Amino acid sequence: MSLLQVRGLKVAYGGIQAVRGIDFDVAQGELVCLIGANGAGKSSTLKGLMGLIQPHGEVFFAGERLQKQPTHAIAARGMALVPEGRGIFGRLTVAENLAMGAYLRNDRAEIKADLARAFELFPRLAERSKQLAGTLSGGEQQMLAIARAMMGRPRLLLLDEPSMGLAPLMVQKIYATIAAIAHEGVTILLVEQNANLALQVSHRAYVMESGAITLSGPSHELARNPQVRAAYLGD
Amino acid sequence: MDIFAQQLVNGLVLGSIYALVALGYTMVYGILELINFAHGEVTMIGAMVALTVIGVLAGVAPDLPGVLVVLGGILVAIPACMLLAFGIEKIAYRPLRKAPRLAPLITAIGVSIILQNLAMLIWGRQYVSFPEILPTTKFEVFGAHISLLQIAIVVLALTIMACLWLLVERTRLGRAMRATAQSREVAELMGVNVDRVISATFIIGAAIAAIAGVMVSAYYGLAHYYMGFMLGLKAFSAAVLGGIGNIAGAMLGGLLLGVIEALGAGYIGDITGGFLGSHYQDVFAFFVLIGVLVFRPSGLLGERVANRA
Numbered sequence: 001m002s003l004l005q006v007r008g009l010k011v012a013y014g015g016i017q018a019v020r021g022i023d024f025d026v027a028q029g030e031l032v033c034l035i036g037a038n039g040a041g042k043s044s045t046l047k048g049l050m051g052l053i054q055p056h057g058e059v060f061f062a063g064e065r066l067q068k069q070p071t072h073a074i075a076a077r078g079m080a081l082v083p084e085g086r087g088i089f090g091r092l093t094v095a096e097n098l099a100m101g102a103y104l105r106n107d108r109a110e111i112k113a114d115l116a117r118a119f120e121l122f123p124r125l126a127e128r129s130k131q132l133a134g135t136l137s138g139g140e141q142q143m144l145a146i147a148r149a150m151m152g153r154p155r156l157l158l159l160d161e162p163s164m165g166l167a168p169l170m171v172q173k174i175y176a177t178i179a180a181i182a183h184e185g186v187t188i189l190l191v192e193q194n195a196n197l198a199l200q201v202s203h204r205a206y207v208m209e210s211g212a213i214t215l216s217g218p219s220h221e222l223a224r225n226p227q228v229r230a231a232y233l234g235d
Numbered sequence: 236m237d238i239f240a241q242q243l244v245n246g247l248v249l250g251s252i253y254a255l256v257a258l259g260y261t262m263v264y265g266i267l268e269l270i271n272f273a274h275g276e277v278t279m280i281g282a283m284v285a286l287t288v289i290g291v292l293a294g295v296a297p298d299l300p301g302v303l304v305v306l307g308g309i310l311v312a313i314p315a316c317m318l319l320a321f322g323i324e325k326i327a328y329r330p331l332r333k334a335p336r337l338a339p340l341i342t343a344i345g346v347s348i349i350l351q352n353l354a355m356l357i358w359g360r361q362y363v364s365f366p367e368i369l370p371t372t373k374f375e376v377f378g379a380h381i382s383l384l385q386i387a388i389v390v391l392a393l394t395i396m397a398c399l400w401l402l403v404e405r406t407r408l409g410r411a412m413r414a415t416a417q418s419r420e421v422a423e424l425m426g427v428n429v430d431r432v433i434s435a436t437f438i439i440g441a442a443i444a445a446i447a448g449v450m451v452s453a454y455y456g457l458a459h460y461y462m463g464f465m466l467g468l469k470a471f472s473a474a475v476l477g478g479i480g481n482i483a484g485a486m487l488g489g490l491l492l493g494v495i496e497a498l499g500a501g502y503i504g505d506i507t508g509g510f511l512g513s514h515y516q517d518v519f520a521f522f523v524l525i526g527v528l529v530f531r532p533s534g535l536l537g538e539r540v541a542n543r544a
Binding site: 050052070071072075076080081083087088089090091092096099100101103104148152 | 407410411413414417418420421422423424425426427428429
């Protein structure tokens with residue numbers, strides 16, 4: 001059975017129906033991406049899953065149905081979102097941001113070990129651990145946001161546009177990290193406008209258009225699909 | 236007697252009380268961007284509850300040392316105020332969490348009026364006097380008279396501020412409070428139960444306010460259902476002076492405001508050739524408030540509003 005099963009998910013806010021009843025699955029250990037144009041409803045899907053916007057429809061996570069649960073309870077079940085725009089706490093230090101990622105844990109020794117691993121993965125963060133997170137560059141902030149989410153040892157990591165606003169070199173670094181995290185066995189649902197990148201790194205993909213899923217399949221197949229190539233890969 | 240030294244001492248004592256009350260304003264503002272105008276009334280309720288307990292204790296056990304009697308009053312006032320603040324937040328503010336900012340602000344003023352009238356119904360319109368049970372020992376330092384009570388107020392206030400600082404900077408709850416102040420949404424994503432953090436913020440502020448209420452009534456020797464109004468306004472001014480939302484700012488603003496007020500009251504007679512007397516003391520807090528709002532709206536230690544995440 002899939003780790004995440006979504007059936008008939010609808011997300012609306014401010015009178016706009018951003019997601020119009022979509023079905024998708026993410027299996028344990030998979031890296032699945034959700035691609036589509038700006039405004040297709042990708043971010044709204046993630047917000048609905050996390051309960052930041054109250055969704056309609058059925059979401060099963062690790063065999064249990066999530067129903068009208070507050071965001072912090074969904075986080076406690078092991079779903080972590082790295083939000084669009086990174087959402088770091090600018091007036092907390094880098095170390096404090098990482099500690100917030102482990103907010104729900106109380107296994108001190110393990111947290112310490114995870115912190116050491118995060119610093120190994122992102123040496124830049126180790127150098128700046130005492131610095132206010134707001135002073136980091138955009139790329140460093142993205143690294144911090146991912147590292148912080150990993151500090152919670154999530155069962156499912158949701159990434160919202162991790163490449164947004166970053167220089168190409170930094171985007172490569174971030175994607176290498178995402179691939180490394182997936183390789184460790186962490187299940188990831190990736191939302192990305194940059195379809196090229198997302199299809200390279202993921203196992204399977206869903207294409208969203210105006211709040212609905214129009215195509216789905218293994219990423220390498222979708223990358224050869226003429227429709228996808230024309231619409232998202234700039235052919 | 237040296238007027239300057241004396242007024243400086245008086246100002247520091249008053250200022251440390253303002254600082255304690257200002258902390259409650261600034262912590263709530265930091266998280267909700269709400270000016271909780273009912274906070275002055277919570278302080279008043281703290282004073283009233285404590286005085287009632289003190290009166291009963293002093294009547295039942297006249298041999299008990301005054302300090303213990305007052306301590307008894309404080310120990311009842313603290314949970315009473317915590318419960319009150321918890322209830323206010325839950326009933327009056329939480330339902331308006333997503334409403335335009337003006338709605339909770341007006342509600343806060345409403346809550347403050349309700350509490351005043353409630354206190355008037357319970358304790359009456361007359362002044363409730365603080366029994367003379369505390370030692371009145373005085374010392375003379377640099378030409379100023381300092382009473383034991385004044386020393387106790389300042390020492391206790393500074394201790395409370397230090398504890399609060401440690402709580403906010405060094406504990407898990409404190410970190411969650413600071414994270415919530417920056418982004419409620421992201422704090423929730425980290426698994427923080429934001430409603431609980433907000434409740435905790437109100438409760439901590441109220442506990443401190445209860446102690447401040449006892450201090451102010453012990454210092455002036457009386458309490459009154461209306462005392463929370465002016466005290467609240469001054470503490471609010473102190474919070475704005477220090478930079479509202481900033482905890483160190485509230486401490487600094489409170490102490491500074493107390494000193495400015497005391498020195499102003501001490502010298503206003505001389506400056507105006509006797510035209511205005513020391514009863515114009517209350518004016519200074521509002522001069523300071525207006526001055527800060529005109530020349531440095533972010534306050535002494537406040538960051539620019541644009542910096543908020």
